[in-house]
Amino acid sequence: MKVTQFTEAQIVAILKQQDSGQTVAQISREHGISEATFYGWKAKHIGMQVLAFRN
Known part of the structure; x- marks a missing residue:
C-alpha cells in the first residue's frame, strides 16, 4: 500500500x-x-467532513 504524508x-x-x-x-x-x-483528493473525498469526537 502507498504511504502518504497526510492523514x-x-x-x-x-x-x-x-x-x-x-x-x-x-x-x-x-x-x-x-x-x-x-x-484527485477532491474527487476521492467529495462530501467528507472532519468530525470532532469528545472523549
Whole structure:
C-alpha cells in the first residue's frame, strides 16, 4: 500500500481551504502538493467532513 504524508483529516482540512476563497495554486504551494493531487483528493473525498469526537 502507498504511504502518504497526510492523514484523511488533514486532506479534508486542506480541501476545505478552497471554500474560504483560496485558489488551488495557493493551497498547493502552501502544502507542497501538485494541483493534480489536490483535484484527485477532491474527487476521492467529495462530501467528507472532519468530525470532532469528545472523549
